[in-house]
């Protein structure tokens with residue numbers, strides 16, 4: 001089932017998300033719906049707040065980017081109750097976009113490598129170091145769980161230049177090919 005995607009300016013994108021338990025209602029269906037919604041919108045990741053739920057869940061399938069970033073070859077994962085425990089000091093700048101901010105893409109500086117603890121869709125525990133473009137995508141989605149979006153990382157001048165576009169998104173005036181939830 002396709003879910004509408006919450007757009008920039010909506011307060012749900014600003015809330016801290018909570019861990020869930022194994023008996024969270026219809027979790028497998030929710031994961032399937034998030035993948036379907038993400039693929040239809042041509043995204044490579046989507047986090048639960050973006051479909052209106054403040055829970056610590058995001059899904060990623062970065063495999064379409066394999067030509068630019070060979071490390072994403074098998075990078076399709078579900079992250080439940082994710083917590084980043086370490087970030088590298090080394091950073092890199094990558095162009096990012098977001099299904100909650102259609103039409104905007106900006107360079108964002110993030111750690112090149114992270115250590116993250118999370119559960120997969122079977123509630124198996126993982127404690128992993130993730131690097132390269134995979135780490136960028138994870139940090140972008142993880143930000144959503146903490147009430148952040150990628151433009152929060154931009155400087156004041158850049159943000160001011162984006163003001164018009166951001167207002168257009170929040171008021172439903174930006175062109176978008178999927179169903180949305182406006183603030």
Ligand code: NI
Nearest residue numbers: 097098099100
């Ligand atoms: Ni995003």
